[in-house]
């Protein structure tokens with residue numbers, strides 16, 4: 541079965557639940573129930589996204605979140621549904637979510653082991669919701685570090701990406717897909733609405749050896765540090781040997797840019813820049829954006845870097861900590877590091 545080719549007879553395709561049960565549950569008891577919860581919540585979100593103009597999830601709530609960003613109705617719905625389903629699984633002691641200042645914890649009278657921590661970006665690409673461009677959900681799963689099976693602690697949440705036991709994303713695009721990575725590799729599942737489940741369509745996904753595109757918001761170059769300006773110019777130069785110039789592709793939903801680069805090869809970066817004092821370390825958040833996608837990249841033969849170090853080695857000091865990120869083909873990420881290392885402490 542060639543990597544990435546979809547399986548003709550969906551009838552015999554494994555479900556996400558079966559995949560986790562077969563591959564991980566001996567090592568991580570109850571993990572399949574965490575994925576069931578995220579999967580169920582994502583099906584609810586997918587149903588709303590599919591009929592967005594009719595299901596009342598377009599537009600804003602009028603509130604701002606802890607990031608100071610305006611909260612979309614779909615952000616809020618996705619956040620509420622994800623937190624509830626994940627905590628009700630009984631297998632999770634803490635949920636770190638973009639939309640909550642503090643991490644959320646379960647009531648302890650629920651049966652369950654509460655052995656895992658989940659970091660989640662319930663709705664990634666919010667600026668693309670109203671214009672029908674693909675958006676997603678991003679998640680990471682850590683083992684709890686505190687003793688016992690009670691509510692999780694802040695220390696349980698502040699773990700480096702190196703500790704992840706699984707990470708994935710849902711992309712609400714022309715098809716709704718769940719991509720899930722673990723030590724077993726990266727697998728893609730396509731939601732079949734008539735079955736109501738995610739069926740395996742992409743086995744052992746690996747980033748191809750070619751790097752087709754670079755993805756960066758060039759609207760910010762006026763605020764870029766010299767290394768990033770030099771990198772962007774270099775990517776655009778003509779040089780047959782290194783297949784430059786690369787194409788430019790930037791969707792504005794991390795998950796869409798990342799998914800395309802996973803399948804076609806590519807280098808995505810969101811550097812730190814001089815634009816906003818609020819985000820001296822770039823815009824993207826470590827625990828629920830950069831660490832999960834860097835973990836998936838690593839399990840697919842790629843890499844995620846802050847420009848100065850592997851994203852997976854960054855130990856968070858705050859649950860909403862931001863880091864610069866360069867993620868995609870390993871050799872291209874390392875080229876990018878050589879341009880920007882001078883700009884990063």
Ligand code: AHG
Nearest residue numbers: 661663664665666667757792793794
């Ligand atoms: P979110 O909608 O969860 O806040 O994430 C948006 C992020 C990410 O999806 C995307 O790569 C990036 O914001 C785009 O930022 P710019 O619009 O500044 O390029």
Ligand code: MN
Nearest residue numbers: 661664665829
């Ligand atoms: Mn996001």
Ligand code: MN
Nearest residue numbers: 638661663664
């Ligand atoms: Mn978000």
